[in-house]
Structures are given as structure tokens and as C-alpha cells.
Amino acid sequence: MKNIAEVLEGVKTVGIGGHIRPDGDCVGSCMALYLYIRKYFPDIDVNVYLDHPKPIFGHIESIDEIKTEVEEERSFDLFITCDVSARDRLALADNLFEHAKKTVCIDHHVSNSGFADVNHIRGEVSSCCEVLYGILDPDKVDLAVATAVYTGMIHDTGVFQYSSTSPETMRIAGELMKTGIPFSRIIDESFYQKTYIQNQVMGRVLAESILLQNGTCIIGYLRKKDMDFYGVTGSDLDGIVSQLRLTRGVEVAIFIYELETQSFKVSLRSNGRVDVSKVAVFFGGGGHTRAAGCDLQGSMYDVINNITAEIEKQLTEEENA
Numbered sequence: 001m002k003n004i005a006e007v008l009e010g011v012k013t014v015g016i017g018g019h020i021r022p023d024g025d026c027v028g029s030c031m032a033l034y035l036y037i038r039k040y041f042p043d044i045d046v047n048v049y050l051d052h053p054k055p056i057f058g059h060i061e062s063i064d065e066i067k068t069e070v071e072e073e074r075s076f077d078l079f080i081t082c083d084v085s086a087r088d089r090l091a092l093a094d095n096l097f098e099h100a101k102k103t104v105c106i107d108h109h110v111s112n113s114g115f116a117d118v119n120h121i122r123g124e125v126s127s128c129c130e131v132l133y134g135i136l137d138p139d140k141v142d143l144a145v146a147t148a149v150y151t152g153m154i155h156d157t158g159v160f161q162y163s164s165t166s167p168e169t170m171r172i173a174g175e176l177m178k179t180g181i182p183f184s185r186i187i188d189e190s191f192y193q194k195t196y197i198q199n200q201v202m203g204r205v206l207a208e209s210i211l212l213q214n215g216t217c218i219i220g221y222l223r224k225k226d227m228d229f230y231g232v233t234g235s236d237l238d239g240i241v242s243q244l245r246l247t248r249g250v251e252v253a254i255f256i257y258e259l260e261t262q263s264f265k266v267s268l269r270s271n272g273r274v275d276v277s278k279v280a281v282f283f284g285g286g287g288h289t290r291a292a293g294c295d296l297q298g299s300m301y302d303v304i305n306n307i308t309a310e311i312e313k314q315l316t317e318e319e320n321a
């Protein structure tokens with residue numbers, strides 16, 4: 001696909017959906033596409049479906065127009081997914097995808113095998129927002145669209161810091177700046193700023209973290225009862241795994257929190273030696289070489305054991321190579 005206009009030809013209704021527990025890249029790409037279609041294809045009836053987006057994305061125009069529930073079964077002419085690595089990650093919009101006349105997947109996950117009719121997947125690109133920008137008409141990227149795209153880019157590149165950041169990423173960021181986006185505010189308020197409680201919880205996880213495998217692996221964890229004590233949910237825990245990764249000597253950081261009894265969400269970050277997407281895929285998850293995740297069942301002890309065993313395998317294979 002060279003331009004999104006190609007798939008919009010003759011289309012009257014479009015649905016857009018992202019992945020479960022949407023992050024900045026997911027919200028940014030879905031909203032950028034929504035705002036773009038709404039403005040430049042006014043004859044198309046477009047709807048965007050996402051799990052409740054966090055308040056930190058309040059600066060994105062028309063964020064309140066996101067549908068957080070599917071009220072009626074609809075058969076869209078076209079359903080587009082953004083930042084969704086696999087069909088089972090769609091959650092909320094799964095039924096709409098199922099019944100759409102045609103489907104499109106725009107993504108940047110290496111683990112994505114292409115589950116739509118048209119797949120525009122670029123595994124080497126840092127964010128779905130960057131992939132999306134590549135198929136928009138650059139002259140039509142206005143302040144509102146640029147704000148959404150920029151938000152996604154900073155979230156998936158750790159503010160242009162991760163190795164996936166390319167000269168092209170920076171070029172696009174420069175183009176977006178030309179529209180006058182409040183970039184300092186977007187970075188601070190949507191990425192770095194934490195509530196007092198969120199900082200307290202991060203402090204607690206760091207204080208209780210464990211170093212394994214000669215200090216190459218660090219694990220932080222949070223149990224449901226402690227989350228309830230602080231009154232936090234999964235969306236309050238962003239940034240914790242990134243901070244763990246910054247521990248000197250560490251190759252892989254693991255952060256685990258309890259979704260419900262015997263059910264855990266696992267986040268993995270690597271400094272380069274270990275491909276954590278392989279580890280995540282092994283356990284039914286997905287992601288990128290340096291940032292991946294999966295959901296696991298069992299006791300916390302089992303989850304830690306199983307994950308670290310896979311990481312150790314990769315580290316020893318590498319040593320023996």
C-alpha cells in the first residue's frame with residue numbers, strides 16, 4: 001500500500017480498532033487515522049473503537065469520540081487495525097473485524113503474521129504511527145493528526161531513544177514539528193509525568209526487585225493485593241519495566257503484575273543481547289526484539305521460573321556460539 005486513499009475508494013463506512021490495553025502508539029495511530037479520514041474523506045462514516053484510553057492522552061483532539069463499547073453489531077465496508085500484532089489482541093473490536101466486508105492491518109510488530117485481507121506491516125519501523133505516516137499524504141497532516149502521530153512515536157521510541165529510532169523517525173518528527181505541535185508538553189504530560197501514587201508504586205517495585213543470573217536479569221513484580229492497597233490498575237504501571245532495564249549490568253528486565261488470581265501480565269525489555277520477542281512468542285505473546293510481552297497463568301513462582309529459563313537459554317546459546 002502506498003497511500004491509505006487506495007483502500008478508502010468506494011468505501012462508505014470505516015471502523016478502526018487497536019489492541020487490548022491500548023498504549024500511546026495504539027491510541028495515537030488509531031486517532032490519527034480517525035482524524036485524517038474524518039477531515040479528508042467527509043463522506044465516509046468513520047468510528048474508532050478502543051479500550052478505555054488513559055487520561056494522559058487527553059491532549060489528542062476528539063479523544064472523547066472513541067467508542068469504548070460495541071453497542072450494535074455492524075458490518076463495516078472496511079475495518080482497519082492499528083498497532084495490533086495478532087488477531088486475538090483486538091479484544092473489543094473482534095466482532096466488528098469478523099463481520100467487516102474488507103479488513104486492513106497497519107502494524108510494526110515483527111511477530112505479526114498478517115491476519116487481515118490487506119496487510120501493511122513494517123517490522124523494522126519504530127512505531128505504528130510512523131508506519132501510518134508513511135501512507136498519509138504529508139501535506140494533509142494537520143496539527144491534530146500530527147499531535148496524535150507524535151504522541152505514538154514518542155511512546156514507542158522512549159522519546160526517540162530506543163534503537164528502533166531511525167533517521168527517518170527523526171525526519172518525520174521534524175515534519176510534525178512544523179505543524180506547531182506542543183511537543184514539550186506532549187512529552188512531559190503523556191510520557192514522563194507520573195501521579196504521586198504511580199511514583200510510590202514504582203519505588204516499591206524497584207525496592208523489592210530481584211537480580212538473577214549473575215545480575216543480567218532483573219525482575220520486578222506486583223501482586224493484586226498490593227495494587228488494591230495503592231488503588232492502582234495496570235495502566236498506572238507504565239515506565240516501571242523501562243526503569244528496571246536501566247539497571248547497570250542488566251540484559252533483560254522483567255516486570256510482572258497480577259491481573260487476577262493465577263493470571264499475570266508479563267512485560268519484557270532487553271538491552272540487545274536477548275531477543276525478548278522470541279521469549280514472548282514462546283509463551284503465546286508477542287512484541288519486538290527489545291520490548292515484548294505476554295499473559296501467563298500459574299503461580300508467580302512458576303511464571304518467573306518459566307520466563308527466566310527461556311532467557312537463560314538464549315544467553316547460554318549466545319555464549320556457546
Ligand code: AMP
Pocket residue numbers: 085086089266267268284285286287288291292293294295
Ligand atoms: P508492554 O510490555 O505491554 O509495554 O508490551 C511491549 C510490546 O509487546 C508491545 O509492542 C506490545 O504490543 C507487545 N505485547 C505485550 N503483551 C503482548 C501479548 N500478550 N501478546 C502480543 N503482544 C504483546
Ligand code: MN
Pocket residue numbers: 019023025026083
Ligand atoms: Mn502497542
Ligand code: MN
Pocket residue numbers: 025026083108126127128156
Ligand atoms: Mn506499537
